[in-house]
Amino acid sequence: MNPQMAPSRKGESEPRRASARPAVExxxxxxxxxxxxxxxxxGACRGIxxxxxxxxxxxxxxxxxxxRLCMVEVDGSRVxxxxxxxxxxxxxxxxxxxxxxxxxxxxVLELLASSVDxxxxxxxxxxxxxxxxxxxRFGPRAAAADAGVRDGAVAGHHEPPDPRTAATVAQPVKVxxxxxxxxxxxxxxxxxxxxxxxxxxxxxxxxxxxxRGFEARISTEMAVTLPDSACVYCxxxxxxxxxxxxxxxxxxxxxxxxxxxxxxxxxxxxxxxxCGVGCTLTLHVQDGQIVKASSPLANDITRGNLCIKGRFGWxxxxxxxxxxxxxxxxxxx
Amino acid sequence: MEETDVIFLWGxxxxxxxxxxxxxxxxxxxxxxxxxxxxxxxxxxxHWADVWMGLEIGSDIxxxxxxxxxxxxxxLAHKDFIARATEGFDAYRxxxxxxxxxxxxxxxxxxxxxxxxxxxAFARADRAMxxxxxxxxxxxTAVDNxxxxxxxxxxxxxxxxxGCGANPLRGxxxxxxxxxxxxxxxxxxxxxxxxxxxxxxxxxxLWGVTLxxxxxxxxxxxxxxxxxxEMTSLFVIGENPAQSDADQRRVERxxxxxxxxxxxxxxxxxxxxxxxVVLPAAATWCEGEGTVTNSERRVQRIKKTVDPPGDARDELxxxxxxxxxxxxDFGHPTAEDVWNEFRTVAPHFAGGMSYAxxxxxxxxxxxxxxxxxxxxxxxxxxxxxxxRGGRAAPFSVVAHDPPVERPDAEYPFVLTTGxxxxxxxxxxxxxxxxxxxxxGESLDLSPEDAERLGVATGDAxxxxxxxGSLVAPARVDRCLRAGMVFMTLHFPDEVTTNVLTIxxxxxxxxxxxxxxxxxxVERAAAAAxxxxxxxxxx
Numbered sequence: 001m002n003p004q005m006a007p008s009r010k011g012e013s014e015p016r017r018a019s020a021r022p023a024v025e026x027x028x029x030x031x032x033x034x035x036x037x038x039x040x041x042x043g044a045c046r047g048i049x050x051x052x053x054x055x056x057x058x059x060x061x062x063x064x065x066x067x068r069l070c071m072v073e074v075d076g077s078r079v080x081x082x083x084x085x086x087x088x089x090x091x092x093x094x095x096x097x098x099x100x101x102x103x104x105x106x107x108v109l110e111l112l113a114s115s116v117d118x119x120x121x122x123x124x125x126x127x128x129x130x131x132x133x134x135x136x137r138f139g140p141r142a143a144a145a146d147a148g149v150r151d152g153a154v155a156g157h158h159e160p161p162d163p164r165t166a167a168t169v170a171q172p173v174k175v176x177x178x179x180x181x182x183x184x185x186x187x188x189x190x191x192x193x194x195x196x197x198x199x200x201x202x203x204x205x206x207x208x209x210x211x212r213g214f215e216a217r218i219s220t221e222m223a224v225t226l227p228d229s230a231c232v233y234c235x236x237x238x239x240x241x242x243x244x245x246x247x248x249x250x251x252x253x254x255x256x257x258x259x260x261x262x263x264x265x266x267x268x269x270x271x272x273x274x275c276g277v278g279c280t281l282t283l284h285v286q287d288g289q290i291v292k293a294s295s296p297l298a299n300d301i302t303r304g305n306l307c308i309k310g311r312f313g314w315x316x317x318x319x320x321x322x323x324x325x326x327x328x329x330x331x332x333x
Numbered sequence: 334m335e336e337t338d339v340i341f342l343w344g345x346x347x348x349x350x351x352x353x354x355x356x357x358x359x360x361x362x363x364x365x366x367x368x369x370x371x372x373x374x375x376x377x378x379x380h381w382a383d384v385w386m387g388l389e390i391g392s393d394i395x396x397x398x399x400x401x402x403x404x405x406x407x408x409l410a411h412k413d414f415i416a417r418a419t420e421g422f423d424a425y426r427x428x429x430x431x432x433x434x435x436x437x438x439x440x441x442x443x444x445x446x447x448x449x450x451x452x453x454a455f456a457r458a459d460r461a462m463x464x465x466x467x468x469x470x471x472x473x474t475a476v477d478n479x480x481x482x483x484x485x486x487x488x489x490x491x492x493x494x495x496g497c498g499a500n501p502l503r504g505x506x507x508x509x510x511x512x513x514x515x516x517x518x519x520x521x522x523x524x525x526x527x528x529x530x531x532x533x534x535x536x537x538x539l540w541g542v543t544l545x546x547x548x549x550x551x552x553x554x555x556x557x558x559x560x561x562x563e564m565t566s567l568f569v570i571g572e573n574p575a576q577s578d579a580d581q582r583r584v585e586r587x588x589x590x591x592x593x594x595x596x597x598x599x600x601x602x603x604x605x606x607x608x609x610v611v612l613p614a615a616a617t618w619c620e621g622e623g624t625v626t627n628s629e630r631r632v633q634r635i636k637k638t639v640d641p642p643g644d645a646r647d648e649l650x651x652x653x654x655x656x657x658x659x660x661x662d663f664g665h666p667t668a669e670d671v672w673n674e675f676r677t678v679a680p681h682f683a684g685g686m687s688y689a690x691x692x693x694x695x696x697x698x699x700x701x702x703x704x705x706x707x708x709x710x711x712x713x714x715x716x717x718x719x720x721r722g723g724r725a726a727p728f729s730v731v732a733h734d735p736p737v738e739r740p741d742a743e744y745p746f747v748l749t750t751g752x753x754x755x756x757x758x759x760x761x762x763x764x765x766x767x768x769x770x771x772x773g774e775s776l777d778l779s780p781e782d783a784e785r786l787g788v789a790t791g792d793a794x795x796x797x798x799x800x801g802s803l804v805a806p807a808r809v810d811r812c813l814r815a816g817m818v819f820m821t822l823h824f825p826d827e828v829t830t831n832v833l834t835i836x837x838x839x840x841x842x843x844x845x846x847x848x849x850x851x852x853x854v855e856r857a858a859a860a861a862x863x864x865x866x867x868x869x870x871x
Contacts, residue, residue, distance in 0.1 A: 178767040203359050203381075227769035232754060234352065268638040271625050273618040274757050276503025277354045278627025278696070283619060283638045290619070290639060299695065301627075307352035308755050308768060316765025317616045320599065320642045 026092040041083035041094055042070055050096055053105065053127055055112075055242050056190035057084035060303045061200045064191045068108050072096045080104060106131040114138045114166040115214075117186045120244030120255075135166070144170035144185065151223040153215035167214055173252075176225040179233050179312050181252045182218075186245035189216055193237035193246060201305050206230040207237065235311040239294060239304050248311070250291055261286060269296070272310045277301060279310050290314055335360040337496040339454050339461035342370045343482060344393065344468020348377040349754040351466075351502050354628070358464075367458075369451050371396065372468060373749065374819065375812040384451060387814065390747050390849045391472055392441040395733040397481035398429040399437025400452035401488055405429070409456035411490035418716035418726055419487050425728035432733075440733055456489045460496035466504060467751070471848045473737055476841035480729035487726055493713035503628040506618070510626035513682070513699070514675060518549035523679025539678065551843030552578070553836065559587040566593040570648070571614070575604040576759040577822065579845035580800050581831035597651060602761055603825070614648050615641035621648060622668040624691065626699070630709070632686055633696035736849035737837035744798065744851035746782070746818045748833060751848075756823035763823065774828035775808035776854065777819040783809045786856060793857035796820075798850055801832030804857045818854060 021036040028045055035044045040063075045052050056067035063085035071080035075093040080101065083094075095101065109128055113135035118124045128135070142165040150171050161167060174182040191209065198205050206229050210219035220229035238246040247255075254260035265286045272279040279302045284292040293314050297304040334340075334357045347355045355378065362368050362381060370382035371393070379385040388396050404410055405426055415422050434445035441448070455461050463486060469478045483492075483499050491497040503509045515522035521544075525532045533544050550558060556578065558564035567588070578584045588594060588607045596608040605611045615621045620641040626632050641647070653665050666674075669688050676683045685701040685708075697708035715722030740747055755770035756763040763771075776794050778786075788794055794807045796818070805820070805828045813819060820830045835850040 177769045179769075199363070201356055203356075231769075232352075233768055233770060268636050270619055270635045270638055271506055271627075271633050273506055273616070273762065275351050276505055276508060276628040277351050278506060278625065278629075278631055278633055279353050280633070280695075285638055288639055301631075302353055303356075305353055305356060308770065309757060309763060310353075312766050312768065313757070313763055314619070316762045317599070317619060318639070318642075320645070 024088050024090050026088050026090065026094065028094045029096055035088055037087075039088050041072060041074075041081065041086050041088055041092075044088050045072075045083065045094070045096060052083055052096060054084055055188060056192060058192055058240055058297070060297050061192060061195045061240065064195060066189065066191050069105055071101060071104055073098050073101055102131060106133055109133045110135045110137070112188050114141070115168050116188050116243070117170065117183075118188075118243060120186060120247075121242060138166035139164055141166050141168045141170065144168065144172070147172045148223075150184070150215065150217055151210075151219060153211050153217075155212045155215070158213070158215070169214075169217070174225075175249075175252075177227055177233075178249055179308075180235055180238055180246060180248050182226075183245050183247065183252075184217060186243045187218060188243055188245075189218070190242060192240040192242065193218060196236045196240045196305070201303065202232075202234055202236050204230055204232050204234070206232070233308040233312065234306060235308070236305045238311075239306070248292055254286075254291060260291075265291065272306070274309045274313060279306055281306070281310060281314070283314070289318060334358055334462070334496075335364060337361055337366050337458075337460045337462050339458040340366050340368045341451075341455065341461070341463040341482075341485075342368065342372075342378055342382070343463055343465045344372060344470075344478075345464060345466035345502060346372065346374070346376040346378045346468075346751065347464070347466070347502060348381070350504065350752050351628075352754065354502060367454055369454075373814070373817060374751075377754075379812075384447065386441075386443050386447060386451065388441040388443055390749055390817065391474070391736040392733065393469060393472075393478045394474065394481045394731050395432060395437055395440040396443065396448065397485055398432040398731070398733065399434060399441070399448050400455065401425075401485060402429040402432045402437075403434060403449050403452040404456045404485075404488055407453060407456070409453065410488050411456075414490035414716070415488070417719075417721055418493075419728055420725040421728040421730075424730055425484060425488075428730040428732070455485065455491070458491070460494065461489065461491045462486075462496065462498050462500060463491075464500045464502055466502045468848060470501075470842065470844055471750075471846065472844070473837045473839050473846045474731075474734050475839035475844040477729075477731040477734070477839075481731050484728055484731070487728055492726070493711065493716045495711060498711055498713075501628070506627070507625035509628065509630065510624065510632070513626050513632075518551050518554075521678075522675050523682035525679065536678065553838040553843040553845060556584060556587055556836075559591060565591060566595075567591055568595045568597070569604055569608075570597045571599075573602045573604045573759045573761055575602070575607060576825035576829070576831065579831055579834040579836040579847060581825075581829055581834075582801055583836065584831075597648065599645070600761055602759075612651050613643070613645040614651060615645050617648050620645075623649075624668075624672060627696075630698045630712075631696040632683070632691060632699060634688065634691050736846060738799070738835055738846075738849065738851040740816065740851050744853050746778075746816060746852050746854055748796070748798065748818050748820065748850050748852040749848045750820055750822060750830060750834060753821055753823060756821065758822065759825050760823045772808075774805055774821060774824040774830065776805045777808045777810040777813060778854065779813040779815045779817065780809055780811060781815040782818070782854070783807065786854060788856055795855045795857040796833060797853045797855075798833040798835070800835065801829070803828055803830070803832060818852065 021038055023034045024037050025034045033044055033048055042052055052070050054070045057063055065082045065085050070083045072083045073095040074081045109131055110133045113128060170185040194207055197207050207218055207220055209216055211217055238248055251260060265284050267282050267284055269280050269282050272281045280295050280299045282294045283290050293311050295302040295304050295306050368382045369384045369386060370379040371386045371388055372379055373387060373390045375385055434449055437448050438445040463482045472478055486492040486499045521527050521536055527533060528546055537544055555564060575585055575588055594608045595610045596605040597612040597614045598605045599614055599616045617623055618635050619638045622637050623635050624632050625635055656663060681702050682700050685703045685706045686697050691697055701708045716726055755768050776796050788807045790809045792807045793804055795804050822830045833852055834847055837846040
């Protein structure tokens with residue numbers, strides 16, 4: 001008998017796995033599909049090669065249904081359905097590309113693109129084009145808010161909107177530490193950072209959504225700086241940010257200097273040099289220098305997460321003196 | 334971990350020392366697991382516990398034995414498992430008989446009712462596990478502490494099944510792998526017995542050398558041998574004993590007195606500064622190739638990502654060249670060549686772990702005997718087989734033995750040392766980045782003691798043990814109880830914590846008692862040598 005299958009007095013001896021879930025049959029765009037019970041509509045669609053755009057969805061986070069980009073039409077449902085969280089049901093008829101679906105995605109994208117800086121959002125240009133978006137139709141973008149103004153907004157106290165300009169979340173970048181920056185002019189309020197910092201991974205709860213309506217924003221407690229907050233600098237919020245609003249300082253500085261060039265970068269997976277958990281570190285290297293560390297979402301150990309040492313602690317390897325003599329550094333003077 | 338029902342986190346502040354592992358633990362807690370944290374400090378990990386068991390420093394065996402007696406007397410011992418899979422139960426039962434709940438409460442300081450509740454929860458759980466780190470092993474009773482925890486798992490059948498077990502969380506990315514490969518004083522690669530003539534013979538034939546049929550010295554024994562002139566030459570690879578070992582002044586004297594000290598390092602560490610020869614090496618985790626083994630026995634590949642600077646050489650190249658110049662030329666094998674030799678000498682252990690499979694599967698947990706084997710999620714499943722596979726698992730008789738140094742009138746505080754989230758050991762690596770969490774070293778003490786001594790966070794205090802004395806900024810920490818003070822070893826260039834610590838060594842493992850020594854704390858007349866950057870914070 002395989003020792004891994006040894007019997008137990010109490011309960012099973014094996015992982016509780018979902019492999020035995022019964023199959024559910026449904027129709028997607030007229031095609032009959034069979035998937036395990038509990039699969040989301042999004043999962044079922046991706047399984048047969050139908051791409052549905054998402055911004056707030058990530059396979060390592062629980063869906064929060066806020067970006068409304070993944071909406072699909074389901075027969076019998078009055079309203080559109082968020083495909084990222086809705087589980088399939090037997091006999092369901094799903095339509096992913098109807099005029100109604102395309103219209104709502106277009107509007108969501110236009111509202112975001114008119115109010116948020118999406119210049120570092122991967123794949124956004126193709127989406128705007130695919131859905132024929134014209135964010136400029138809302139008028140020229142309003143002036144950026146001064147530092148701290150959006151953070152100080154009081155719920156229920158609104159200025160009347162200016163119909164001549166497109167409202168914007170533009171504001172100065174928050175640079176208050178050496179490890180990462182927060183550029184909330186690029187924030188689409190997808191909640192991913194809040195979920196990663198909170199119950200889904202890190203459980204530190206340094207950030208949450210504050211304010212209401214268009215004044216809603218991601219905030220530390222009482223909008224204090226990161227060094228005064230509960231933040232532990234794991235950067236797991238950066239890892240899930242879809243727009244580059246959260247960015248490691250090294251990347252931010254290189255972008256500012258015009259030297260960040262992903263076309264010249266390689267990514268290599270190795271193992272973190274610190275504790276015995278064995279987190280996979282993906283080292284992003286440009287011109288022979290490590291410029292960033294991340295971890296793959298699909299990794300069983302990390303699920304894309306790292307701690308402060310893993311994400312930022314690699315810097316000791318460079319620059320060491322290039323003449324081969326060992327450095328007499330801060331830590332070993 | 335995520336699918337267990339009761340977790341004993343014992344002598345571990347994994348929230349700070351193993352943060353990503355702690356994510357998995359919290360998934361378990363959110364799935365309904367009950368978490369008990371046994372730690373003298375109310376740590377960041379303990380904040381997540383259903384029950385924090387704030388035991389007296391060094392009373393771990395007493396707590397474990399008390400729980401064991403309670404489990405036995407309550408009829409909760411797993412009699413079937415004990416009969417089928419273990420030996421030595423009667424002697425064990427007799428040895429814990431004196432550890433009544435009241436006696437346990439007197440030694441550990443934990444209320445008897447809390448000990449009873451934890452014991453019952455552990456024994457009644459479908460699945461339960463004990464996870465520990467240096468709070469268990471940095472004592473002069475290190476091995477006995479571990480055996481006491483293993484006893485609890487054997488007593489309740491929480492071993493060899495999914496979601497159960499006795500799990501040491503390794504502190505370094507390859508401390509497990511070093512042992513796997515035989516870089517320990519008493520084992521050949523694959524944990525094979527060097528005292529067994531047949532095993533030794535196999536290695537002798539393969540390597541063409543004669544192996545001495547005896548155990549080598551562990552680190553503490555080496556330092557003692559150096560001190561007594563029995564060891565005159567030392568080759569140090571990637572270790573900083575001048576700052577990491579207990580009773581630092583004694584270690585420094587020993588290293589300085591060596592005839593020949595060779596240090597292979599990536600930086601000119603304090604140890605390297607004492608060396609006769611420094612061999613600048615690549616940082617293998619990103620400048621070389623190889624494997625590391627993590628806490629769950631998962632062997633994973635490390636890969637060359639960037640070139641080492643200047644003349645720093647690949648570590649394997651250095652070792653091969655030293656061998657050649659000592660008259661034994663084995664060429665310049667690649668890391669994969671070395672690994673493949675390991676697979677042939679330890680086939681039951683790693684035979685199925687080719688580099689290709691390690692890559693394809695994202696790491697494999699040993700043992701993995703052949704290329705069709707998926708690796709092993711957990712060990713000791715054999716104990717549940719019918720008939721039982723292999724030999725019985727022995728209970729061990731262990732008795733409470735308090736720390737060597739206990740507080741007295743002259744040295745009234747117990748100093749315990751540990752680690753913080755953002756830093757790592759002697760700071761050689763973590764000194765390389767700036768973070769808002771780098772507050773520097775401090776002497777952490779309870780609010781009660783701070784008030785009695787008249788010190789506030791940021792004030793300079795003098796800390797003195799029988800071995801040394803230093804000045805450090807104080808930090809008032811509500812996580813500490815009166816009588817207990819805490820320091821790290823992360824900033825040894827500013828605050829030499831290890832001049833205070835005691836080299837009382839566990840005779841079985843060679844580990845020094847970093848977790849307990851007696852100190853005196855006084856307000857310092859002079860300002861602290863380094864101001865405390867985090868004054869008023871945390």
